[in-house]
Amino acid sequence: MAGSPNKEKARRAATHPERPGQNCRAEPGRFRPVVARNRCEGKHDCVDVCPYGVFEVRRMEDSEFAQLTAFEKFRSIVHGRKTSYAPKAEACQACGLCVVACPEKAIALVEFKAAAGSSA
Numbered sequence: 045m046a047g048s049p050n051k052e053k054a055r056r057a058a059t060h061p062e063r064p065g066q067n068c069r070a071e072p073g074r075f076r077p078v079v080a081r082n083r084c085e086g087k088h089d090c091v092d093v094c095p096y097g098v099f100e101v102r103r104m105e106d107s108e109f110a111q112l113t114a115f116e117k118f119r120s121i122v123h124g125r126k127t128s129y130a131p132k133a134e135a136c137q138a139c140g141l142c143v144v145a146c147p148e149k150a151i152a153l154v155e156f157k158a159a160a161g162s163s164a
């Protein structure tokens with residue numbers, strides 16, 4: 045579920061030396077966070093640091109769970125099958141906080157090139 049940013053976690057992420065250098069000024073929607081389903085353990089750090097409420101943590105969809113390896117399924121079950129989704133990805137401004145805050149290195153920022161007229 046979404047929540048307010050955790051100031052201490054956000055401060056730590058903001059000074060992380062590997063934070064992507066987009067300077068938090070990308071036009072909203074130009075970049076989107078992509079969560080690697082086989083790495084995310086739903087630990088909530090992305091929710092805690094995102095200034096724009098992009099993420100929520102919830103139960104992994106069955107169709108995605110089915111694509112995991114046996115070991116990844118086991119690990120997911122150990123973590124309650126929780127994983128992070130980005131229902132408000134269009135609000136992302138590519139600040140990079142989630143990328144460096146994620147303890148599983150499960151988040152990447154990807155430039156989103158919508159086709160003209162696409163509503164995706």
Ligand code: SF4
Nearest residue numbers: 094136137139140142
């Ligand atoms: S990069 Fe985007 S999704 Fe990640 S914390 Fe910054 S605004 Fe939120």
